[in-house]
Each structure stands twice: as C-alpha cells, then as structure tokens.
Amino acid sequence: MHERQRSTGSLLFQAFSLMVVVALLSLAAYPSLLHAEPPFKKASLIPLWSPQAQFAGYYVALEKGLYRRYGVELTILNGGSGNSPVEALQSGRADYAVMWLTTALRHRDAGIRLVNISQVIQRSSMMLISRKSSRIDSLQGMNGKKVGLWDGDLSIPPLTLFSRRGITIRQVPLTNTVNLFLRGGIEVTSAMWYNEYHVILNSGVDADELNAVFLSEQGVNFPEDGIYGLEKTVKGDPALAAAIADASREGWQYAFDHPEEALDIVMKYMLRAHVPANRMHQKWMLNRMRDIIMPGTAFGKLPSGTLDRKDYHDAGNAMQRAGLIGGYPDYADFTWRHDAVQ
Amino acid sequence: MRFSKSIVIRMIVVITLCSAGIFAVTLVVNYLQSRSMLEMELEENARNLASSLANRVDAELVSVAKVTEGMARSLDTAEYSREGLVSLIGSMLDANPSVYGSAIAFEPYAFNKQERLYAPYLFRDEGAVKAIRLDASYRYVPYLYQDWYQIPVELQAPVWSEPYFDDGGGNATMATCSVPFYYSSGGKREVKGVVSADIRLDSLTQLISSVRILKTGYAMLLSRNGMVLTHPDSSFIMNESIFSIAEERRDPVLREMGRKMIAGESGFVHHSLTDEPGWMYYAPIRSTGWTLAVVFPEAELFENVRSLSLTMAGIGTGGLLLLALVVAMATRSITLPLRALASATGPMASGNFDVELPAVRSNDEIGMLTSSFRMMGKSLKEYIRNLTETTAQKERIQSELQMATDIQASLLPRIFPAFPERPEFDIFASMDAAKEVGGDFYDFFFIDDSHLCFLIADVADKGVPAALYMMVAKTLLKSEAQRLRDPGVILEHVNNILAEDNESCMFATVFCAILDTASGELIFSNAGHNPPLLVGSGGVRYLDVKPGFLLGPVPDSGYETERITLRNGDVFFLYTDGVTEAKNREDELFGEQRLLEILQGDFSMAVEDMVHAVRSSVAGFAEGAAQSDDITMVALQYTGNGISSSAIDAPLIISKS
Numbered sequence: 001m002h003e004r005q006r007s008t009g010s011l012l013f014q015a016f017s018l019m020v021v022v023a024l025l026s027l028a029a030y031p032s033l034l035h036a037e038p039p040f041k042k043a044s045l046i047p048l049w050s051p052q053a054q055f056a057g058y059y060v061a062l063e064k065g066l067y068r069r070y071g072v073e074l075t076i077l078n079g080g081s082g083n084s085p086v087e088a089l090q091s092g093r094a095d096y097a098v099m100w101l102t103t104a105l106r107h108r109d110a111g112i113r114l115v116n117i118s119q120v121i122q123r124s125s126m127m128l129i130s131r132k133s134s135r136i137d138s139l140q141g142m143n144g145k146k147v148g149l150w151d152g153d154l155s156i157p158p159l160t161l162f163s164r165r166g167i168t169i170r171q172v173p174l175t176n177t178v179n180l181f182l183r184g185g186i187e188v189t190s191a192m193w194y195n196e197y198h199v200i201l202n203s204g205v206d207a208d209e210l211n212a213v214f215l216s217e218q219g220v221n222f223p224e225d226g227i228y229g230l231e232k233t234v235k236g237d238p239a240l241a242a243a244i245a246d247a248s249r250e251g252w253q254y255a256f257d258h259p260e261e262a263l264d265i266v267m268k269y270m271l272r273a274h275v276p277a278n279r280m281h282q283k284w285m286l287n288r289m290r291d292i293i294m295p296g297t298a299f300g301k302l303p304s305g306t307l308d309r310k311d312y313h314d315a316g317n318a319m320q321r322a323g324l325i326g327g328y329p330d331y332a333d334f335t336w337r338h339d340a341v342q
Numbered sequence: 343m344r345f346s347k348s349i350v351i352r353m354i355v356v357i358t359l360c361s362a363g364i365f366a367v368t369l370v371v372n373y374l375q376s377r378s379m380l381e382m383e384l385e386e387n388a389r390n391l392a393s394s395l396a397n398r399v400d401a402e403l404v405s406v407a408k409v410t411e412g413m414a415r416s417l418d419t420a421e422y423s424r425e426g427l428v429s430l431i432g433s434m435l436d437a438n439p440s441v442y443g444s445a446i447a448f449e450p451y452a453f454n455k456q457e458r459l460y461a462p463y464l465f466r467d468e469g470a471v472k473a474i475r476l477d478a479s480y481r482y483v484p485y486l487y488q489d490w491y492q493i494p495v496e497l498q499a500p501v502w503s504e505p506y507f508d509d510g511g512g513n514a515t516m517a518t519c520s521v522p523f524y525y526s527s528g529g530k531r532e533v534k535g536v537v538s539a540d541i542r543l544d545s546l547t548q549l550i551s552s553v554r555i556l557k558t559g560y561a562m563l564l565s566r567n568g569m570v571l572t573h574p575d576s577s578f579i580m581n582e583s584i585f586s587i588a589e590e591r592r593d594p595v596l597r598e599m600g601r602k603m604i605a606g607e608s609g610f611v612h613h614s615l616t617d618e619p620g621w622m623y624y625a626p627i628r629s630t631g632w633t634l635a636v637v638f639p640e641a642e643l644f645e646n647v648r649s650l651s652l653t654m655a656g657i658g659t660g661g662l663l664l665l666a667l668v669v670a671m672a673t674r675s676i677t678l679p680l681r682a683l684a685s686a687t688g689p690m691a692s693g694n695f696d697v698e699l700p701a702v703r704s705n706d707e708i709g710m711l712t713s714s715f716r717m718m719g720k721s722l723k724e725y726i727r728n729l730t731e732t733t734a735q736k737e738r739i740q741s742e743l744q745m746a747t748d749i750q751a752s753l754l755p756r757i758f759p760a761f762p763e764r765p766e767f768d769i770f771a772s773m774d775a776a777k778e779v780g781g782d783f784y785d786f787f788f789i790d791d792s793h794l795c796f797l798i799a800d801v802a803d804k805g806v807p808a809a810l811y812m813m814v815a816k817t818l819l820k821s822e823a824q825r826l827r828d829p830g831v832i833l834e835h836v837n838n839i840l841a842e843d844n845e846s847c848m849f850a851t852v853f854c855a856i857l858d859t860a861s862g863e864l865i866f867s868n869a870g871h872n873p874p875l876l877v878g879s880g881g882v883r884y885l886d887v888k889p890g891f892l893l894g895p896v897p898d899s900g901y902e903t904e905r906i907t908l909r910n911g912d913v914f915f916l917y918t919d920g921v922t923e924a925k926n927r928e929d930e931l932f933g934e935q936r937l938l939e940i941l942q943g944d945f946s947m948a949v950e951d952m953v954h955a956v957r958s959s960v961a962g963f964a965e966g967a968a969q970s971d972d973i974t975m976v977a978l979q980y981t982g983n984g985i986s987s988s989a990i991d992a993p994l995i996i997s998k999s
Contacts, residue, residue, distance in 0.1 A: 081482035146496070151487075172496065175487045179504050182567065185496030202585040203567035204597075204604045280586040 040073035041240050045227075046094040048103075050080035051269035053285035054194060054225070055098060056262045057120070057293075061251025063265045070243035078273060081176075086112060089230055096229045096244055101307070101315050102324075103153035104228050108334065109325035113231040116335045118245035119307035120252070121224040124216040125193040125292045126157050129200065132209055134187045139213060143167045148174040148181060148189040158190050160318045161220045178203065194288030198281055222315040223307065224292070234336050241336065249305055256290050259283070307335050353673040358666045365658045369651060376647045381621070384643065385610045388623030388636050392608075395553055395561055396625045396634040399546060402440055403502070403629045407519050409438055410539040411500060414521035417446065417537060424462070428473055431464040434539070435471055442466055442542040443512045445476055447485050448535035449495070452525070461485050465512045465540065480510040490518035491536050498522055498533060502630040504565050505543050505580065515580065516540040517565075517630065547572040547579075550634070559620075559638045566631035568600045587615055599624075603633040614639065679708045687715055695719040743806070747775065750809055753816065754783060758950065761794075766859045766982020769796065770949040772957065773974040774920075781808035781850075782918045782972035783816050787823075789856065795823045797854040798916040798976045799893075800871065811848045815840065815893065819854065829854040829867035830903035833893060837869070841897035849894035853916055862908040862980045867901045869893040872922065875941060876906075877913035877952075882941045884934065908980035913949060915941060915978075917956070920971035924960045927967050932960055949977040 047055040058076055061067055067074040077094050079085065085097035086107050096117070104114045128147070130136040136145060139161070147169040149155040155171075162169055172186045178199050181189035191197045193214070201207060215221070227245060234241045255262035263282050270277040294303065309331055316328035328334070413434060422430060431444045443465025453460035459477035466472075476485045485491050494501040500521040507515050518538045525534040550561045550572045563571040568583040584600035587593075599611060606626040614620030614637050621643065624635040682700040689697045699716050702709040751773075758770055771784045781804045786796035797819060801808040818836045826832045832854055840850075853874060855866035866874075870892040873884045885906070891899040908914060917937070924932040940959050941952065953975045960973060 172492075173487050175483050175489070175492075177489050177504070177506075179489045179567070180493055180496065183493050183497065183501065185493045202583055202589065204585055204601050206601075276581050278581050278583075278586050280589045 040068065040071055041237070041243075042073045042075075043095045043240055043244060044075040044077055044093070045096045045098070045244065046077040046083065046085045046088045047079040047098045048085050048100070048225070050078065050275045051266060051273050052195075052275075053263070053266050053282040053289060055079075056255040056266050056286055056289065057248055057252030058098070059251075059265050059269050060255040060262050061247050064251070064254055066247040066250050066254070067244070070247040072240065072243050072247065074244070074247075080273075080275075085228075086114075089114070089228070089233075095233055096227055096241075098225050099228055100153055100156075101223050101226055101312070102156040102319065104226065104334075105316060105319055105325055105328050106153060106156070108329060109327065114228045114334075115231045115234045116226050116228055116307050117234060117241045117337075118227040118248060118305035119223055119335075120226055120248070120305065121289075121292050122294075122303060122308065122311075123292050124157060124214070124221045124224060125288065126215045126224075127191050127193055127197060128158060128188055128213045128215070129181070129191050129197065130188045130211045131205075132211055136187060137211055139165055139167060139218065142169055142188050144170065145188055146170045146172050146186040148172045148186040150174045150190065154190070156319060156322075156324055157215050157220050157222045159324075160222075160322050161215055161218055163322045164220070164318065165218075194285045194292070198284040198288075202278075202281065220318065221311060222318075223311050226307065238336075245305060252289075252293060255286065256294070259286055262286060306337065307331075349677050350670055350673045354666050354669050357669045358662055361665055362658075362662055365662065369654055369658065372654070373647060373651045376650070377644060380644065380647060384621060384638060385623065388610060388621065388638060389608075389625070391553070391555070392561070392623045392625040392634055392636040395550065395636070396627050399549065399563070399632075399634060400627045400629050402549075403519070403541065403627065406438065406441055406539050406541060407500060407502070407521075407629055409434055409441070410444075410519045410521045410537050413444075413446070414500075414523040414537045417523040417535070418525070427462050428464065431462065432471060432473075435464055435466070438539075440541065440545065441539045442514065442516060442545075443540040445485075445511070445538045446535060447476060447491055447538065449533055450486070452534045459484065459486070461535075463511060474511075476511055482510075485511075490520045490538050494520040494522045494536050495533050502566075504567055504569065505571055507580075508540070512540055512542075514540075515543040517543065517546075543571060543579075555636060556638060556642050558642050559636070562615075562635045562637060563627075564600075564603060564624075564633040564635065566604055568604055571632070584615070603635075604631065606631065676708070679703075679712075683708070683712055683715065690715070690719060695723045746806065746809060750775075750783075750812070753813070755786060760786065764859065766980065767794065767857065768949050768979045768981060769794075769977070770953050771798075771974075771976040772953050773972060774957070774969075775972050776804060776920070776969050781805075781812060782920065782974035783812050784916070784974055784976045785816060785820060786976070786978075787820060789824050789827055792858060792860045793827070794857045794859055794978075795829075795854070796857070796916075796976060796978060797823075797852060798871065798918060798974060799850050799852040800918040800920075800972075800974070801850040802848060802892075804972070807846065807848065811850065811894075815850055815852070819852065823854070823856075827856065828903050829856055829865055830901040833867050833869050833890070833901040834899070837891075837893050837899050837901070838897050840894045844894055847895055849892040852893050855914070855916075857908070857914075857978065857980065859980075859982060862910075862912075862982065863905060864908050864914060864980075865903050865905040867903045869899075869901060872917060872919055875913075875915040875917075875938070877915055877941050878909065879911060882938055884938070910981055911979065913941075913952065913977055913979045915952070916976040918972060918974040920969065920973035921956065921960060921975060923971060924964050924969055924973065925967060926963050926965055932963050936963070949979045952977050 045058060047058065051059065062074055062076055077083070077088065085094070085099045086103070088094035089097050090112060098120070101116070101119070104116065108114050128142070130142070136142055149158055149171050151173050172180070174180065174189065178189065178191070178196050180186050182200065182203055182205070189196070191200065197212065200210070227248060229241060263279060263286060266282050266286070267277050267279060312331055312334070316325070319325045320327060413430065416430070427446050431446060434444055435441055443463060445461055445463035447461035448459070450458045461476035462473060463476045463479070464471050464473045480488070489506065490503045493503070500519065503518040503520065505515055505517045518540045520536045520538045522533045522536050524531045526532070546563060550563055553561050555561060560574045562573050564584055565571055568585050569580060570578040570582050570584070571580070573579055584603065585597055588596035588600060596613060596615070599609070599613065602609060603624050606628070608623070608625040610621065610623045612619065613622050619640040621638045621640065622635050624633050626632070627634055679700060686697055686699050699712055702712050754773060755771070760769055769786055771786070773782050773784065775782070781801035782799065784796070784798045786794060789795050799812070799815060801812045801815065815836065818839055819832065822832045822835045826835060833852060851871040852869040853866065853871035855864055857864050866887070868887050868890040870890055873887050876883055876885050887904060888902050890901050922932055922934050922937055936959070937956065940956055943955070947955065956975060957973070
C-alpha cells in the first residue's frame with residue numbers, strides 16, 4: 001500500500017502534503033483531537049455458513065486483532081441456514097460477505113451489484129462421490145442415477161458439468177447431512193472435499209470403497225469462497241475494503257502457520273454458535289483449505305487474492321451456456337483491487 | 343572369621359535367591375492365571391450385560407417402530423381429516439409414553455390439492471402434549487428435505503434416523519423412526535407421506551447410564567455412523583464418532599473395530615477408546631443398526647487380582663527375610679564349632695599335638711570331624727615317637743657300621759710302598775667300598791724270605807655278613823698260605839673249611855698267587871675270579887687261566903695251581919668285577935676292553951699310577967653314578983731278576999705245580 005503511494009510520484013506527494021497541512025491546521029483549531037485514539041471503522045462480515053475451519057482465516061484475524069491493526073472494528077455475523085449472505089448484504093445487515101463466485105455471478109446477473117474484493121479459494125473443492133459397490137465408475141455412469149445436489153448456487157458447478165457432458169440425472173435435493181447417501185437413498189452425492197468427503201470417511205466408509213471425482217479435474221474449476229461487497233459499499237470506502245481483504249489474507253496466513261491455535265479459535269466459535277464440533281474434522285478442513293487456498297504453494301506465501309481472469313471467464317461462460325445467467329460483467333467491473341484502483 | 347562369614351553369606355544368597363525365584367515365578371503365574379480366568383469370566387459377563395442392555399434398548403425401539411408401522415398402515419387405507427390425524431397422533435402418544443413426539447407428514451399436495459405441504463406434529467412439552475405444524479415450523483429446510491422424511495421416502499422403507507437436534511420441530515436431540523405410507527395410483531404404489539415417532543436421546547442415555555458397571559465402567563451407545571450417543575464424557579456426545587477418535591489417536595485397529603460395529607457385528611476387545619486400558623464388549627441394536635458397547639476399565643477390573651498379588655508379594659518378601667535370618671542362624675550354628683575347630687587345629691598344624699580340641703557335643707559331622715582330629719593327633723604323636731626311636735637306633739647302627747668299616751679298612755695293608763726294602767718288586771692295592779662295609783678284600787704278605795703271597799677276593803653280597811665272611815676268609819687264607827705254600831692247595835683247604843659250616847651259603851671268588859721274588863716265577867690259582875692282566879713290554883693281555891670254582895659253597899672242589907715267570911718290568915694286575923662292571927648313567931658297563939686299553943696306555947707307569955689311572959678312568963666313566971660293587975685292584979710289578987720283559991706273544995710258561 002505504502003509502496004504504491006510512493007510510486008505514484010510527486011503529484012500525490014503534493015496532495016499528501018496539502019492534506020497534512022490541512023490536518024495540522026484543524027488539529028490546532030481543535031486541540032482535544034490530538035489525544036484521541038485513531039477511530040476504528042466499524043464493519044461486518046458474514047460467512048456463507050456457520051463457524052467452521054472453512055472460515056478459519058477470518059476468525060483468526062479477528063481473534064488475533066489483525067482487523068483492528070488495519071483500523072477495522074469487524075463483526076463476524078452468524079452464517080448458516082436462514083442467513084443468506086446476499087440478503088444480508090442487500091439488507092445492509094452486513095458490509096461484506098464470503099460467498100462463491102457462481103453465487104455472486106448469479107446475483108450480479110439478477111441485478112445485485114456485487115464486487116469481488118478478494119478471491120480466497122483458488123480452485124474448486126467440489127466432488128461427486130459414489131460407492132464402488134454401486135458400479136458407477138465414470139461421469140457417464142451417473143446418467144439416469146439419483147444424484148444428491150444442494151439447492152441453489154451450490155448446484156451450479158455440478159449442473160454445469162452434467163449439462164456440458166450431456167448427462168441427465170435424477171436430482172435429489174441435499175441438505176446438510178450425508179445420511180441420504182450413506183443409507184443408499186441416492187447413488188451419487190455432491191460433496192466438498194474439505195467437509196462431506198471427510199464426514200463420509202468418518203462414518204466408517206473407507207476411501208478405497210468410494211469413487212470420488214473432482215469437478216476441477218473435469219474442467220469445471222469454479223473458484224469458490226471470495227469476499228464480496230456491494231459496489232456502493234466498496235466504492236464508498238475503498239480503504240476499508242482494502243483493509244478487510246488484507247487483514248483476512250493475513251489471518252489465513254497465520255492460521256496455516258499456526259494450525260493448532262487456529263483450530264482452538266475455530267472450535268471456540270463453533271461451541272459459541274452451538275454447532276456440533278469435532279476437532280479432527282476441523283483439522284481435516286483446515287488442511288484442505290490450505291490445499292485449495294494455496295494450490296501448489298504448500299510452503300509458500302498466500303496468493304495475492306486475485307481472481308484468476310481465465311477462471312472467471314470459464315465460470316461465466318459455463319453458467320451462461322447452461323442458461324443459469326443471461327450474461328456476466330467485465331472482469332474489471334466485477335473485481336475491485338485496491339492496488340489497481342489507485 | 344572370613345571363612346565362616348563367606349559360608350553364611352553364600353548360604354543366605356543361594357537359598358534366598360532360589361526361594362525368591364520360585365516365589366516370583368509362582369506369583370507371576372498366579373497373577374497371569376487369575377487375570378486370564380477373570381478375563382474369561384469378564385467376557386461372559388460383558389456379553390450378557392451388553393446383550394441384555396442392547397435387547398432392552400432394542401425392545402423399546404422395536405415397540406416404537408411397531409406402533410409407527412401400525413399408524414402408517416392405517417393411513418394407507420383410510421382418509422383422515424385434520425382433526426382425525428391429530429387425534430390419531432395424540433392417542434398414539436398417550437398409549438406410548440416412551441415416544442416423545444410424532445408427525446404425519448405428507449408429500450407435496452398429497453393431503454389436498456390446495457395445500458402443498460401439510461405435516462401435523464405432536465410432542466410432549468413440559469408435561470403437556472403440544473401440537474404444531476412442521477410445514478410451518480421448519481424455518482430453513484422444509485421437512486421434505488429432513489433426513490427423517492427424505493430417506494424413508496427415497497428408500498420406500500421404514501428407517502431409524504441418525505440422532506439429530508430437531509431444530510424447529512421437537513427442539514431436542516432425538517432419533518426418529520419414520521415409516522412411509524402409500525396410495526395407489528393406477529395400480530402403482532406411490533408414497534403419500536411419512537409417519538414419524540421420535541425417541542429422545544435423553545431417555546436412552548438415562549436407561550444406559552442407569553446400568554452400573556463396576557465403579558468406573560460404563561455403557562456406551564454408538565449410532566449407525568459410529569457417532570457417540572451416550573458417554574460419561576458429555577463432550578463426546580454427538581461430537582465424536584468412533585472413527586474421529588480413531589483418527590485422532592491414529593489407531594487403525596479402532597477404525598476397523600468401528601467398521602465391524604456399524605456392520606452389526608459383536609465382539610470382545612482389549613480397547614477402551616481412551617488411553618486407559620480396558621475391555622470392551624460391543625453388540626448391535628438390530629432395529630436401528632446402532633451399537634451398544636460396555637467398557638470395563640482394566641485398572642479396576644484387575645484391582646482385586648493386583649491387591650491379592652501385592653499382599654502375596656508382601657508376605658513373600660517378609661518370608662524371604664525371615665528365611666534369610668533362619669538360614670543365617672542355622673549356618674552360624676554349624677560354622678561356629680567349625681571355627682573353634684579351625685582355630686584349635688591351627689597349632690596342631692604347626693606340630694603341637696597336645697592342644698585341647700573343643701568338646702564333642704553332638705554326634706554330627708562336626709563331632710566326627712573333631713574325633714577324627716583327636717585320633718589323628720594321637721596317631722601322629724605315636725608315629726613321631728616311633729620315628730624318633732627308630733632314628734636313634736639307626737644312628738647307632740650307622741656308627742657301628744662306620745666302626746666296622748674302619749676296622750675292615752685297617753685289616754687291609756694300606757701302607758705303600760709296602761716293602762721299601764725289597765727292590766725286586768713293587769706292589770700297590772686299593773679298595774673303594776660301595777657300601778660302608780665292603781665284601782672285597784686283598785692281601786699280601788711274605789710266607790718266607792723270597793716268597794710273597796698276594797691275593798684278591800670278592801665275597802658275594804655286601805654289608806656286615808659279607809664283611810664277617812671276608813674276615814674269616816682272609817684270616818684262613820693268610821694262615822693256610824703260610825702253612826701250605828701252594829695256591830691250589832691253599833684254596834682247596836680254605837674251601838673245605840668254609841664249606842664245612844656254610845649254612846648261609848655264602849661264597850667268594852679268590853685269586854691267590856705266590857711270587858718267587860728271586861726268580862720271578864709266579865704260581866697262582868683261581869677260585870672263580872676274573873682273569874688277571876699281564877702288562878709286559880709287548881703289551882697288555884688277559885691271562886687265560888683256569889676259572890676254578892667259587893670258594894665256599896661246595897667242599898672238596900679241586901683248584902689247579904698254574905705258573906708263569908714274570909720278566910723284569912712285568913706287571914701282574916688283579917681286579918674285582920667292581921671295575922669291569924662299573925656302570926655309567928646309561929647303564930653301560932665299563933668292560934674288560936676299556937680296562938685293557940687304559941693299561942695299554944703307558945708301559946712305563948708305576949703300579950701306583952696304574953691303579954690310580956684305572957680308578958680315575960672308572961670314576962670318569964661312571965660320572966658320579968652310585969656303584970653297587972666295591973672297586974678293588976692289586977697291581978704287582980716284578981723288577982728283580984734281570985730277565986727282560988716278556989714279549990706279549992711269548993707263550994706263557996704255565997705248568998702245574
């Protein structure tokens with residue numbers, strides 16, 4: 001941030017000098033302000049689900065005071081059933097939300113001007129899982145089968161894949177358990193690598209008893225969790241947007257560097273939200289988050305949080321072709337980067 | 343002291359260690375056997391307990407399932423009004439106090455064409471039965487997509503749900519039994535809705551935790567997904583599954599066990615889900631596919647065995663200490679008299695046999711040893727006294743023998759030159775006795791003015807009898823020689839005298855010769871003696887004389903007198919077999935040839951030197967080996983009648999007298 005300012009040259013410096021002079025003058029006029037704490041900007045963030053390691057970075061950043069260090073007094077709202085992030089943004093209950101790219105594109109198409117300020121998860125972690133005993137060993141094998149899909153935006157990636165491959169399935173709505181799959185009510189279930197896949201394993205099904213297909217390996221790599229705000233919110237206070245994006249990134253970095261501490265924090269928020277909390281499951285989830293937030297950079301630094309241009313167009317194209325959206329905005333219009341703006 | 347200590351300590355160590363080993367083995371075997379017996383018994387108990395508990399839970403669940411099934415079947419056939427449905431549920435709840443709540447939920451538009459969803463639900467709320475509608479009360483997920491509804495519809499079969507918190511319905515953690523009911527449409531059976539009956543997890547927890555298992559044991563309920571439903575640690579409930587515990591503990595065995603559990607198997611395993619070792623028996627609850635496990639903590643289970651073993655170990659240790667003490671005392675009682683005996687026999691070892699030995703108090707080995715020592719002391723004392731006496735006697739005999747030797751030596755002429763006034767001959771003799779008193783002798787004496795008699799003899803045997811015999815023989819020979827003057831006759835007479843009373847059968851060899859000093863004629867006779875040597879100017883040779891018979895054993899033996907004439911310088915050399923049969927260390931004999939060679943050496947030697955040369959040669963040959971026979975020599979050189987030394991090959995003039 002500070003580097004950018006320096007690189008913009010003397011014009012900026014002059015403006016800055018002017019501002020300093022004005023500020024000093026006003027301080028002279030109101031001496032009491034000299035002793036005031038730097039004011040924190042209040043803001044709120046809503047994750048797309050109830051507390052779990054999927055959002056470890058945000059809870060860790062909050063708990064470790066990283067948002068405050070960036071001058072933000074952040075509140076993380078409760079996600080989960082009945083707490084739609086988009087509705088929370090629209091209603092003004094939340095300033096920023098964690099949601100999927102597909103979700104954001106759909107709402108953008110519906111006229112809600114969502115802007116991506118940081119792309120956290122760089123690859124899709126969605127899978128289609130079947131039991132080997134059901135003899136479905138390929139995508140084509142799923143044709144005509146009962147496939148469990150979550151309602152709404154989470155069904156966009158698998159439906160895109162099925163429509164692209166011309167596969168017709170019998171769609172069965174999924175809620176938040178894997179029991180329908182475990183009991184044989186459906187033959188295929190969609191699952192998140194970091195969540196349901198592990199739940200299935202820890203219900204006593206061994207990995208070698210399953211066929212698991214990653215959507216990303218089938219050409220449907222829709223980046224998932226990103227941080228979004230309404231365009232007016234972002235434009236109204238770009239510094240706040242930048243602070244939230246940067247502090248969140250630092251939070252993730254800290255969580256990956258200190259996984260046990262991060263788990264402690266996540267578990268604390270889970271118990272506070274009265275959701276079943278299993279540490280081993282959260283540990284699995286945090287490890288998988290590392291895999292999908294930092295793909296190929298196991299020991300490196302977090303990526304900058306930029307939405308990949310190609311991934312963006314792939315997702316937009318696919319959704320458009322599937323008839324899920326009428327069109328999608330320009331990349332530059334959809335994404336906002338504090339570094340690019342100034 | 344050291345000796346007694348070492349025995350005491352050795353006894354203590356050996357006996358105590360052996361006993362400790364035997365005791366330890368016994369203790370360990372006892373402990374292990376008790377354990378394995380207890381384990382066998384435990385397995386039986388655990389199986390009975392788990393099975394009966396599982397059956398109790400199952401019975402309750404089965405009864406709920408039956409009631410629900412009954413409701414579903416009545417809904418298949420009959421159409422109910424809203425009130426009818428509520429009263430159907432209500433009467434079911436009244437009849438089944440274990441059921442927490444019950445719903446009849448319809449497929450979209452299945453209750454009527456106007457309403458999409460319809461699901462009346464009655465549940466117990468603070469003592470009263472409360473009626474709500476699930477189509478309205480579920481805020482986020484419609485009942486259509488709740489597990490308790492969706493799964494039986496998809497499977498078209500009765501299903502027990504995984505326990506869940508029914509948010510918006512019963513608002514409790516419960517498990518639901520759901521049974522689909524149907525309608526017929528064109529001969530095809532279609533699902534019309536689902537009847538559900540809820541069991542609160544609390545009631546199962548109460549039932550299970552009411553079973554006391556030892557003090558710290560417990561029963562545990564696991565769902566079909568391995569989820570922990572009841573557990574003493576409430577943080578486990580609905581949070582941990584057996585598989586997550588296995589993952590956390592990195593315990594593939596536990597995971598495998600979990601898979602067996604959810605597969606409906608039963609088993610007895612040494613595992614307790616925690617670090618504390620324990621035993622677990624698990625049995626399936628058939629109706630729900632759940633598992634009931636009974637956990638017995640090992641520490642408590644084997645507490646009795648352990649405390650018994652500890653008591654035994656305590657008693658054993660005390661016993662071992664006592665044993666060590668007793669062994670020490672017993673060993674001391676044995677070693678004390680031994681110590682006394684040892685200190686008493688110390689002076690005995692240095693020769694004092696008059697020491698007082700400790701009194702014999704018992705008839706055991708120590709008593710026998712003391713008696714033996716006493717006897718030994720006595721015997722040794724006696725023996726030493728005898729030995730002292732014998733030694734004194736022997737010393738006396740020794741001195742007497744020495745005297746006898748002196749006397750014997752004094753009997754032989756030993757002053758040389760013997761006849762310095764007679765220039766016509768020279769004579770020299772020597773005798774080295776093998777024992778104190780020898781059996782050899784020689785003699786020479788004049789029987790008249792011109793006749794010298796000289797002789798050499800060897801009495802068989804040595805010692806005193808030989809010496810006495812020699813005395814007799816010598817005396818007889820001298821007296822008879824002076825009377826008879828002919829060697830053959832002399833020997834014959836002496837032989838007859840000796841043979842007369844010769845009861846001890848003693849005998850002697852004698853060579854007797856008489857020299858006529860004027861003519862050099864020498865007459866001689868031999869009684870079994872070694873042939874003499876003649877050393878003349880022509881060389882040395884043995885004279886071929888008649889052997890003659892030994893003197894002494896047989897009377898009337900005839901002896902021939904032979905004669906030769908010595909020339910000037912001739913040496914007549916007599917010797918006993920002590921010379922020729924002298925032995926060296928290799929047992930070789932000195933031999934006649936060697937004697938001959940020595941005398942051949944120097945013809946001009948004086949007789950004395952000649953004898954000495956032979957003596958020193960024999961001594962050199964023997965190299966210090968003890969000689970068994972006397973060594974005696976007599977050498978006579980005739981120097982007086984002007985006849986020159988005889989040629990060695992000249993025929994001897996031997997004639998009978």
